[in-house]
Every structure is written in C-alpha cells, then in structure tokens.
Amino acid sequence: MTPPALFRRAACALALALLCPALRAAPTYVLQRALGPVTVDGRLDEPTWAKARPLSPLRDLSGAPAARPAEIRMAYDDAFLYVAARLPAKTLRATLTERDSVIYRDDDFEVFIDPSATGRNYLELEINQLGTVWDLFLTAPYREPGALALHDWDIKGLRSAVTLQGTLNDGEGDDTGWTVEIAWPWASIFGHSNHPRTGKPPAPGTLWRMNFSRVDHPAPGQETNSVWAPTRLPTIHAPEHWGRVRLSANPVGTEETFPPLVGLWIHGNDPTLSPDRFRAWAKAGINTVVIGGTDANIAKAARWAKAAGLRAIAWVWALNRPDDPALDAHPDWHAVSQEGKATFREADRPFVGYYRFLCPTHPAVREHLAAHVRRLARIPEVDAIQLDYIRLPDVVLPKALWPTYGLDMSTLLPPYDFCYCPRCVAAFGKTPNPHDPAWADFRLRQVAAVANAAAQAAREAGKPCGAAVFPTPRLAAGMVYQDWARFALDFAFPMDYASFYAEDDAWVLDRVREAQTAIDGAFPIYPGLHLPDYKDDPARLRTLIRDLLRLNPAGLCLFDDSNLPPALTLP
Numbered sequence: 001m002t003p004p005a006l007f008r009r010a011a012c013a014l015a016l017a018l019l020c021p022a023l024r025a026a027p028t029y030v031l032q033r034a035l036g037p038v039t040v041d042g043r044l045d046e047p048t049w050a051k052a053r054p055l056s057p058l059r060d061l062s063g064a065p066a067a068r069p070a071e072i073r074m075a076y077d078d079a080f081l082y083v084a085a086r087l088p089a090k091t092l093r094a095t096l097t098e099r100d101s102v103i104y105r106d107d108d109f110e111v112f113i114d115p116s117a118t119g120r121n122y123l124e125l126e127i128n129q130l131g132t133v134w135d136l137f138l139t140a141p142y143r144e145p146g147a148l149a150l151h152d153w154d155i156k157g158l159r160s161a162v163t164l165q166g167t168l169n170d171g172e173g174d175d176t177g178w179t180v181e182i183a184w185p186w187a188s189i190f191g192h193s194n195h196p197r198t199g200k201p202p203a204p205g206t207l208w209r210m211n212f213s214r215v216d217h218p219a220p221g222q223e224t225n226s227v228w229a230p231t232r233l234p235t236i237h238a239p240e241h242w243g244r245v246r247l248s249a250n251p252v253g254t255e256e257t258f259p260p261l262v263g264l265w266i267h268g269n270d271p272t273l274s275p276d277r278f279r280a281w282a283k284a285g286i287n288t289v290v291i292g293g294t295d296a297n298i299a300k301a302a303r304w305a306k307a308a309g310l311r312a313i314a315w316v317w318a319l320n321r322p323d324d325p326a327l328d329a330h331p332d333w334h335a336v337s338q339e340g341k342a343t344f345r346e347a348d349r350p351f352v353g354y355y356r357f358l359c360p361t362h363p364a365v366r367e368h369l370a371a372h373v374r375r376l377a378r379i380p381e382v383d384a385i386q387l388d389y390i391r392l393p394d395v396v397l398p399k400a401l402w403p404t405y406g407l408d409m410s411t412l413l414p415p416y417d418f419c420y421c422p423r424c425v426a427a428f429g430k431t432p433n434p435h436d437p438a439w440a441d442f443r444l445r446q447v448a449a450v451a452n453a454a455a456q457a458a459r460e461a462g463k464p465c466g467a468a469v470f471p472t473p474r475l476a477a478g479m480v481y482q483d484w485a486r487f488a489l490d491f492a493f494p495m496d497y498a499s500f501y502a503e504d505d506a507w508v509l510d511r512v513r514e515a516q517t518a519i520d521g522a523f524p525i526y527p528g529l530h531l532p533d534y535k536d537d538p539a540r541l542r543t544l545i546r547d548l549l550r551l552n553p554a555g556l557c558l559f560d561d562s563n564l565p566p567a568l569t570l571p
C-alpha cells in the first residue's frame with residue numbers, strides 16, 4: 001500500500017459505513033426576500049414566485065432520482081417564510097379532514113425545518129390535497145432514545161392553501177397535479193440558530209437545515225418518498241443529512257455572490273506591527289487581515305487595518321484555548337481522552353503543551369466561547385469573527401507529522417481520542433465503543449453545536465462568523481471530529497497546507513474541489529495556503545494561485561504575514 005493510500009484509509013478510519021453518508025454533499029438553497037405581498041391562495045401567481053429559483057430536483061431517500069417530481073420555491077418577508085410547491089399527479093386522492101391526523105396516509109407534501117441546524121428541536125408540517133394539516137415539534141430524531149414528537153404543538157398563525165388541477169377522489173387518473181402555498185410565521189420558527197422566538201426573520205447569513213418530501217401511494221399498500229435532501233437512511237428523520245438553507249437580504253432572483261477576499265493571517269501581538277505594514281499589505285493586493293492575539297491587540301490592529309482600507313477579521317481560539325486563565329479554575333471544562341486523561345494537567349496533554357482542549361458538550365464551555373466571540377464582535381473595527389481549533393485533538397495527525405511524534409496513526413490510538421468525559425458519555429446515553437460510528441457522530445454533532453452557538457453570538461452582535469478548518473469536511477471529520485459541512489457558518493477558510501500532508505499543489509486543488517462539492521455554495525470558501533511551503537519558489541506560489549482562482553473560490557487567504565514574499569503582488 002502506498003503511503004497516500006494508507007493515509008486515506010487512516011483518515012477515514014472513523015468515517016465508517018454509517019458515518020460516511022454524513023459527509024456527502026447536502027443541497028443548498030439561498031432564501032431570498034419576496035418582491036411584494038404573497039396572498040396565500042394556492043395560486044402561485046405573485047411576481048415573487050415567477051422570480052424565485054426552484055430547489056434542486058427531488059431524489060428518493062437513497063439518492064436515486066425521485067419517483068415523483070416537485071417544483072418547490074421559497075421566499076420570505078418580515079413576517080413569514082413562504083413555500084410554494086407544484087406537485088404533478090395523475091390521480092388526486094385525499095380523505096383526512098381532521099387537523100393532526102397522520103397525513104402521510106394520504107398523498108401529501110411535507111416541510112421540515114431544523115432552525116438551529118443542530119438536529120434537535122425541529123419542526124414538521126404535512127399537508128394533503130384537502131389542505132388538512134399535521135404540524136408537530138420533535139425534540140430529536142425518532143431513532144434516538146428519549147426523542148419526543150409533540151403532536152399537539154401548532155404553528156400559530158400558519159396560513160396554507162391548496163389548489164387542485166383535476167378532481168379529487170374520482171379515481172380517473174386524468175388529473176394533472178396540485179399546488180400548495182404556505183406562509184409560516186417567523187414567530188413559530190423559534191429556535192432559529194438557537195435564538196429565542198422574536199417574530200422576526202433571522203439575520204442574513206443564518207444557515208439552517210430543511211427538507212421537503214412528497215409521499216405518494218401509487219397503489220394500495222405502496223408508498224413512495226420523494227425528498228429534496230436524501231438521507232441515505234430508510235427515514236427522512238435524520239436532520240444532519242438535510243439540505244442547507246442560507247438566508248440572504250437580496251430580493252428573489254438576485255444572483256448571489258460572495259465578497260472577493262484576499263486575506264492574510266497576521267499576529268496582532270507582534271510588537272513590530274505598525275500602520276505602515278498594513279498600508280504595504282494593501283498595496284500588495286491584500287484586502288483582509290485575519291488578526292490573532294489578545295483582545296486589546298486585535299482591536300488595535302483592526303483600527304490600523306481600517307485606516308489602510310483593509311477588512312479586519314478577529315481570530316479566536318475556540319475549543320483549544322492555551323492562554324485562557326479561566327481554564328485553570330475549571331478542571332471539568334477540559335476534554336478527556338479514551339484513557340481518562342484530561343487536558344487540564346500539562347503532562348496529560350496530547351502532542352504539545354498548548355493543547356488545552358475543552359469538552360464540546362459542556363454548556364459552560366459553549367457560553368464561555370460565545371461570550372468571548374460577543375466581546376470581539378462588539379469591537380467596532382472588527383468586521384467578522386474567525387473560529388480556529390473548533391475541533392477535538394488530532395485523533396489522526398497529518399501524515400507528515402507522524403515521525404515528529406514517533407506515531408503510526410493508521411489505527412485509532414486511545415491517548416489521542418477525546419472527549420470521553422462523564423458529561424459526554426452521559427449525553428451519549430451508553431458506554432461508548434471507540435469504533436462505533438454513532439459515537440463518532442455524537443462528537444461531530446457536539447463540535448458543530450459549539451460552532452453554531454459561537455456563530456450565532458457573533459451575528460447577535462451584527463458580525464458574520466466563519467472558521468479556519470481542515471481541508472475538507474471528510475478529512476476534518478476523520479482527523480479531528482470537525483465535520484464543517486454541518487457548521488452554520490458565514491464563511492470557511494480551509495487550511496490547504498500541502499506540506500503538512502506530504503502532498504503537492506495538485507492535492508491542494510483537489511481538496512478545494514472536494515470542499516466546494518461538499519458545501520454546495522452554502523457559504524463562501526477561502527482556501528488557506530501555507531506560505532513557508534513556497535518560500536524557495538515564488539513562481540510555484542503564483543502558479544498555484546492562478547490555478548486556484550480558476551476553480552472560482554470566493555478568494556484565498558495566506559498564512560502568514562511573516563512569510564509573505566516581499567515582491568508578491570496578488571490578483
């Protein structure tokens with residue numbers, strides 16, 4: 001086996017059969033503003049519906065082309081989320097007239113919303129051709145112990161209408177279809193991005209998970225499920241596989257673009273920083289700096305950045321917080337290894353002394369990080385937040401680093417596998433088996449929830465939030481429990497550092513393509529390049545940047561300021 005093949009197997013060691021589908025691309029829809037009032041009469045004759053783009057075609061649950069198609073569109077205004085669906089059907093058939101009947105026993109149309117993108121506390125609406133509604137609130141997917149489905153929950157203020165193109169229950173097979181129009185009040189989409197109910201639409205950039213389904217009964221005893229986002233499971237109740245919906249401030253029909261970004265990671269604590277350096281970076285083509293350092297130094301550097309016409313992103317240690325004194329007072333915040341060792345004591349930390357990783361499940365950890373993000377987001381000159389180390393310790397190190405630590409990480413090594421703390425084990429609900437994909441999935445979900453809570457804290461302060469992540473969601477999940485395809489971010493900076501992986505620039509381009517496929521435009525990707533790899537060969541760097549930009553990422557970011565070639569001028 002060649003080393004790269006070995007490495008691929010190692011990186012996927014945790015992404016076993018059940019986990020791998022989670023790493024497939026989920027479809028994305030950009031939710032835009034309605035052009036004017038939408039009258040909920042089931043007729044879809046508003047200009048909004050003429051302009052709004054349809055969702056991608058339905059599939060069956062396994063991902064194969066769907067048994068029955070549907071044309072689904074969405075829009076929103078200050079009061080409502082609107083859904084419009086045209087559902088071709090040769091035979092119209094419905095019998096259920098009582099609200100909260102089991103509507104899918106008729107042919108129906110279904111809408112699912114996971115407003116916090118956590119796979120918890122999600123909403124479901126089913127409607128049949130008589131317009132009868134079943135609305136319910138689920139605390140967790142049915143497959144999970146303790147999951148509750150609250151059938152008596154109602155979408156307060158829901159408006160819905162159905163029109164029929166044919167005759168109901170005449171058994172003739174000469175119908176052509178039915179049309180559904182829904183106005184779902186924002187006041188009943190509470191929990192969007194962990195936000196309390198406000199009655200207002202969430203902030204632009206907010207990302208949540210949705211799915212749509214039509215259930216049809218082609219013959220008695222037969223049932224087909226046609227869905228927007230295949231779950232690759234026998235059920236649609238797997239919110240982690242649903243499609244992503246990103247809210248935009250633009251009116252329906254607008255071509256969505258992301259701000260082009262040419263970024264540079266800089267060290268805010270560097271005592272030699274001066275306003276001149278920022279001006280020189282601006283002159284070289286940099287338009288954004290990502291600033292690490294103390295809060296005060298980030299604020300100072302952000303001021304200088306603004307003065308030089310640069311955007312400023314504050315860089316934050318997320319789940320690894322080496323310089324945070326608060327950690328000393330909270331041994332219980334620390335992540336715990338399979339061997340039961342916490343990162344609290346320096347001698348017990350994996351790899352390096354600065355690995356002070358925190359438990360992703362602990363509510364105090366989530367709030368502590370969110371509070372820090374909120375503080376940074378409130379600095380007027382800070383334009384956005386970037387989370388880094390939003391992950392667990394490396395259960396698989398990049399291959400080039402194995403010799404550094406004398407490790408062969410092609411199998412799961414207990415000292416490097418975290419978080420087995422009592423809180424995580426209790427939340428998982430049973431003694432974890434290190435090789436159980438459900439246990440890996442649990443930790444992937446917990447890490448995503450930390451990222452989503454931090455991103456929401458930034459948005460509450462009016463700033464977008466992204467993350468520096470491993471090159472692709474697949475690699476990141478297998479190496480550090482960071483499936484960033486599940487993160488509700490405003491942007492991501494994948495660290496495509498070829499030398500860490502003993503790889504070349506073709507590998508970088510392949511990883512960028514893989515990440516673009518996985519994210520499907522849900523948020524912009526700004527690939528990060530490791531400048532020391534190109535120190536002796538600036539021509540190679542120029543070629544890579546040229547090839548990279550041909551893939552149309554939203555931009556790129558360079559690590560770091562101290563390795564910026566003096567003569568480099570960026571596009």
Ligand SMILES: [Zn+2]
Nearest residue numbers: 359419421424
């Ligand atoms: Zn834990």
